[in-house]
Amino acid sequence: MEYVLQSERKFPASKYDVIICGGGTSGVFAAISAARKGVKTALIESKGYVGGIAAEGGCGLHSFYNLWKAFPGIEKRKVVRGLPEEMINRLTALHGASGHNETLMNYGYDSDTLCVDVEVYKYVAMQMLREEGVDIYVNTMVAEVLTEGSRVTGVVIVNHQGSQVLLAKMVIDSTGYGDVCARAGAGYTEPNDYAVANSMGIGGIDIDKYYQFLKKNDALKEYALGPRSGRDGQLIRVDGNWNKLEPSFGKRAAELGMHTVTTTLHDNYFMFIKLNYHMPASPTDVKELSAAEFELRRRQFEALKLLKEVIPGSENAFIARTSPAVTIRRARCITCEYDISNEEVINGVHFSDDVFSYGFHDEAPHFQVKNGETYGFPYRAMLVKNMENLFAVGMMVTSDHHAHMSTRNTVSCMAQGQAAGTAAALCVTLKTDNVRDLPYKELYTALKTDNVWFDQDRQ
Secondary structure (H helix, E strand, O other), X not given: OOOOOOOOOOOOEEEEEEEEEOOOHHXXXXXXXXXXXXXXEEEEOOOOOOOHHHHOOOOEOOOOEXXXXXXXXXXXXXXXXXXXXXXXXXXXXXXXXXXXXXXXOOOOOXXXXXXXXXXXXXXXXXXXXXXXXXXXXXXXXXXXXXXXXXXXXXXXXXXOOEEEEEEXXXXXXXXXXXXXXXXXXXXXXXXXXXXXXXXXXXXXXXXXXXXXXXXXXXXXXXXXXXXXXXXXXXEEEEEEOHHHOOOOXXXXXXXXXXXXXXXXXXOOEEEEEEEEEOOOOOOOOHHHHHHHXXXXXXXXXXXXXXXXXXXXXOOOOEEEEEOOOOEOOOOOEEOEOOOOOHHHHHOXXXXXXXXXXXXXXXXXXXXXXXXXXXXXXXXXXXXXXXXXXXXXXXXXXXXXXXXXXXXXXXXXXXXXXXXXXHHHHHHHHOOOOOHHXXXXXXXXXXXXXXXXXXXXXXX
C-alpha cells in the first residue's frame, strides 16, 4: 500500500458541550436527552436521516414489558418508559406505531408486540431533535478523532461543505461500529459472531391469507392483533414454521437467510421481511461489506420469487422498500468499565449504578430473565475503559454473545441512549471532567425525574 503525507491543515471549528457521533437508535435518544438538560448538543449522522435500525428495519420493537405471559401469576409491568415511551406515543398518534399489543402465541419469546412504520419514525425522530435545538449534521462522516491524553477533545467531520472540527467536553460513540472509540485508542474486539442483514417491505401481499395458509398447514407460530389501516383488531404480526409448508420452501428460505416473522400497519403490505448473510470477515472490512450489500439485494429478489411461488395472496407482490444499507448486529465490541454476563441477565441481577431496567432476551425461550423479572443495565457498562469523557452505547457494548442478544435490542438501545445523554449533560453542568466521577445519585434522580423506570424500586 502506498501512503500520502498531508501538510498541516487548518479547519473551521465549532464548540459544543456534548457531541453524539451516530444518529442511530441510541444516538437519537442521547441527543434529545442531553439537549433537554440545557447543554449545547450536536448529532452527527452519515445518512440523510436519523433513527438507525428503528428507521430501517420495520421490525417489531422488543420489548417495553417484562415477559409476564410466560410466567402465569407474574405482574405485567412496563419496564422501559421515559423518552422511549414518549417517542412511541408520538408515533402512535401519527398512526406510525401500533401501540402495545399482547402476543397471542409463543409467549416464551415475548409478551408484547409493537410495530413501527419506518417512514414515520424517521420524521418523528428528526422532529424531536429539532424541537430540542440539537445541531444535526446529516450526510456527514466522522473522519478523525482528536485526543489529548485520555480525553477526546473533538472530531473532524467531512460533508459536502468540506472538513471542519467539532470540539466537545463530552463525546458519545453511538456509531454502531465503534469508530470513534477505535480511533481514540480505546480497547475493542471484533467477534464477527453475527450475520448482517437487510430487510424489505413487500407490497401487494395479503397478511390475512398468509395467516390462514399457515393455520391450515399447522404452521402458525405466533400472531398479534392491533390497528391496521385505521381498523382495530387486525393482524399486525405473524410468524410461521415454514418447514411445515411445501417440502422445499423452508429449506430454500433458510438458504436465503430469510426470517419467517413479518409485521405490518397497512393492508396489503408486509413492512418487514429480513434476510441474513454471514460475512467471512468483520463488518468493518469494507470490501467484504460491499460484497454483502450486493449479496443481500440478490437474496431479496430470490426471496420475493419464492414467496410468490408458495404463499397465497402474494401473486402480485413487489419490493416496496429495502434498508438503505446493510444493517449489523455488532462490529467492534468496545471495552468498557463493566461487562454484563448472560448469567447476570437471566438471573435478573440489578446493580448499584443501574440506569434502566430491561426484561427481554432475543434467545428466549432458551434464555429468559427468570420468573418474568428484569435485570439492570449499569452506568459503568457504557463508560469506555481508559477514556475520561467517552461513552459507548448500543450494540457496541457487552462482549458475552448471549448477554448481547439482550442488550443490543432496539428498546435497550433507546434506554441506553437516554441514560448516556443525561449523564453526559450532567457531567457538563456539574463540571465533572471524568465520567467516572459523576455522582450516581445525581444521575439516578435525573433519570427518575424523566420517568425512567427502576424495577428494583418496587422492592
